[in-house]
Amino acid sequence: DAKTTQPTSMDCAEGRAANLPCNHSTISGNEYVYWYRQIHSQGPQYIIHGLKNNETNEMASLIITEDRKSSTLILPHATLRDTAVYYCIVRVEGGGSNYKLTFGKGTLLTVNP
């Protein structure tokens, strides 16, 4: 799986949009960009994933650059409960033993009141 680079930490004011960047310059053509988050002392939670088109769901939006070498996760209206470590992972989509997720260090997002 391709390696990703994320800032170690970010701060965001409550109610504002949180934009979390991720660089994945070595991503392969068949690799997707996945985002998970982990609230302290809990298991990771799936947020969103995409291949090349921008994606949106009830939790967040994912913006992938045209060259696919970077992406941004957007939480449109951050709340205190969004404080967590956010992981950007690239991998092929599929099931079975190949469905490995390799977690990097992620970005600690702190939402301030």
Place this chain on the structure above:
Amino acid sequence: GAVVSQHPSWVICKSGTSVKIECRSLDFQATTMFWYRQFPKQSLMLMATSNEGSKATYEQGVEKDKFLINHASLTLSTLTVTSAHPEDSSFYICSAEGGLAGKDYNEQFFGPGTRLTVL
């Protein structure tokens, strides 16, 4: 959505004893389950991949005789830490792979984790 449970949520044991952790997919069948370990202030590290009815595949550096994994059914995988020592104290997290209705791909759903403390 898909729910994965773990039991126990936390356990304290004496050095030299064995501890079993259960991972269950509550509302879906999981052919593949994964076990991770997370030390304080570190990221998740994959320990092993478990497929129902077959032997687990361990990541490099993970002792298969120390961390016994059983995946006897499509909804249950267990991790047994044998002869636990204080350095095995960690946060153990499982995940289960499953498909959601209306989606043509599988997702990996994580359990809430088990905090193991070995005295």
